[in-house]
Amino acid sequence: MERPTHFIPFSTSLEGIVLPEKFTFPFFYEPHTLSRIAAKELQTYLEHQTDFDHNFGLDEHQKGPVIGKMFGVLVVQTASGELGQLWAFSGKLADQNHWPKFVPTVYDMLTEKGYFKTEERVLNALNEKIAQKETAPEGLEAQTNVTVLSNQAAKAIAEYKKLQKQNKQRRADFRTNNPNASEEVLQQLIQESQLENIRLRHLQLEWKEKIESAQATLHQWEQEIESLKEERRQRSAQLQNQLFCEYAFLNRYGVTKNLLDLFEGNPPAGAGECAAPKLLHYAFQHQLTPIAMAEFWWGQSPKSEIRKHQQFYPACTGKCAPILSHMLEGIPMEDNPFLVNESQSKTLEIVYEDAYLLVINKPESLLSTPGKNISDSVYTRIKAQYPDATGPLLVHRLDQATSGLLLIAKTQAIHKKLQYQFISRKIEKKYIALLEGIPQQHSGTIDLPLRVDLDNRPQQIVCETYGKPATTLWKVLRKNSNTVLVEFQPITGRTHQLRVHAAHSRGLNCPIKGDDLYGTKADRLHLHAATLRFWHPIEKKFMVLESPVPFD
Template structure:
């Protein structure tokens, strides 16, 4: 690809003959897909350009970017594609980018006045906070607090010593009663001691009142200064809120019918819909589904696995597919197929693989694409198919209390909204008289291996407590996409959910929960490594993240479509369990070898 053969309207013709490729009958389901061959060719061409280009100053070895291509057809029937990359929306950011990439949707110039006001007010706030008089007043208040505490403490200590002295003096005088003094003399002495105590208490009270008045006067002066700053910060917050709303209103999205909706309108509509029609718009999860009830895929609907956002996630308008569709509809181009890939180094927290394909970010794009894809036929959602259909569920162990099964890969532990077939469902059918929840723990749908179920509520609680107390011994087997040099070790990387890109997990040393995995290499062959994994904790996707992350093994599990590369299956198997029988107290051990 060269800049000279690119059209100014962003339409990029293929550089190879594509006449042998049939066009797809429907558009790519954006949240889980295998790219159409034309999208693959377009991505190859874009990657070839990225390999050789020199005009873009960005260092992809330091931080990569997400790129995408949209195969399109123009009004003359020519097939080509549009190209995009995901970047932070900043003023002037497009100036240094090759001009054949589609433009940003948001127009920051429309909010320049607000941005200037916010910056000016922020500077004014900083000026007030750093003013010498304000800083000196704060310092004086702190010093007076310290002085008052010290003086009051010193006086309290002196009073305590005086009290002890008086107490001893009274005991001494009482011992002299009837020897050298009489009762009247003793009472006079005690009265003098009481008067001394009263004077000391009054002095302490007066000192406290003196400091209270002085500090209150200083605090009043400080409050006057602080109120000015508080007023400005409230004004700044309102301007920021106005900027957010105006930015959302200025960010306009087209669909193929030419209907334009702003980011603000889309999310206001979603919020109203959530409150008015919860049944038609269920809230949980994160995929775009198709309306199978009408036997058409033309209208996207919300599936049970999408979490409705009340406000847009930052950078939503800068995601690739919205920008590509915007460019296509603006230029009267028909969208045909999508392909998206990561190019360059991975960020630390999230896991991205160079040149790997990725689906559209559901958390950021769903509400936007629901509008932009309206009326466009999309492929059926693979996420709503039942991959466990006709798969056998092997019983490894069975008694009146326990069942241990060997769950196949791509088999749900518990039923979902649209996929009812699961280990739990089959066990409920097999043991209709069982009590309690049956399921003790879960395995990811893609993970195969040993799963424990209980047939009574008491047994469930007993075995579940063993998992909670981490007394259950577990061993997983994985096949990694590379060679591991260190034969054994421990990975400790704290993890949390990526709220901007569910269901992915991320490494976070600030907010993440502790996660620990011990590993031991079993063998290496054909540039792949079989490994045993011993999780001490049970965080979501822990083993997958610990293997793939650059601070872990930096080698993804074969077939990991979230943190690595797609394959025939996720090569992760729960092969060994050891725990105590909830009734007999006998130690049980189960082992089923991985089939890879």
């Protein structure tokens, strides 16, 4: 049996490397040696290739928009036992879906005579027709005519009412100055008033008819535009659904499911265009057995997400989780680490306690509150230890991976008083972190607004438009050869604030050591809530508590 076109034999010797017993868990992994070798061979190709011209932002002299790219490698085995690799990129590369070294997209919507391109031309023609209609002289003239007539009508009616008011005053003055006027004269005054009212109604009716006629012309023009827009909406929806149906993914059993099925009718934008689904689909098409997989970023970091050149990243959950759960069905896979409670044997250290509150030292990897898959948490342990305590208990939270001081209220009344201090930013927290890299300055302030990455929760991204303000004060405590110990003082309390502010290129551009979301995985996240200062609502004094840093 011939090798598939995009099957790439390893150029590196694989002697002595043991195959993994289970396939890579795609949403949290440490790349297998085979995946690292495949990634290195792909990166070598990217460094020297001349097949395409794409500006990754690595060459300051290269022209064109800078677009970093996620690449994926899939180690596969043929039926005869030969090991090889498949390469893929997410989205498009140099504005194309197909390049010789990379597996094709699951569905190529850029095919010139294909359904998408054909319908795209129809939509483009509709867009042009709508634009022409919206700027047509007769339509603009109709808009102007309605406005002009409305203004003329208002002016004419106002002037007549002014005259009518003057006449009314004249008649009133006449009656006052001529108390003995004859009945015939008085009757003439009444008839004069009645005639003016009739003339006003006729004037209003005359202008109303003129305006309604102009509005009818305008409405016809607007309806023609709306009809074209409705046709565009319907065609766009049909095209979108057709694309969702065309994106159908294979699994090892030969079963296909399209995006509409996988996302229950509501796929996110870009679903199916990531590297991982492309790789697996091609493997199953050509009877190749998946062995291990990894994805890495190549190029300059984007403005919002945190992506570092050559760094490995897990598959995104929002776009890929439903697809990969189908595609990997029946394949023995590494254990899901999100289902493992690594803190089961770790204890809570009480740093301070009185009748009203307590401060504990949370170990890293223990949840603050119960999670979707793991119930063990600071909250559940405190609730069990203090069954008579009332209220929400936890005044604030720490990330699961962060260790350090956590403030807990024993009653709802105390919780309310302490939480008010957090909301009004009267509680002072200081964190110690070990960063990978050396910041350019010794201290400063980071202001980068944050919001959740909708396609990859719980990751946060920097977003100037929809992000919430996030401010962090920082200073260097000690420099090492390639790491630095810093103190963070968050002014706001956004999710993952310190982790993003440390790792982002517009922040310190130095990820916290062990940050598996925004940096590189290590034995732990080297971030510790070391100092907590608050006003005791009963003792009426400031409390300053400290916890020793569990890392250097």
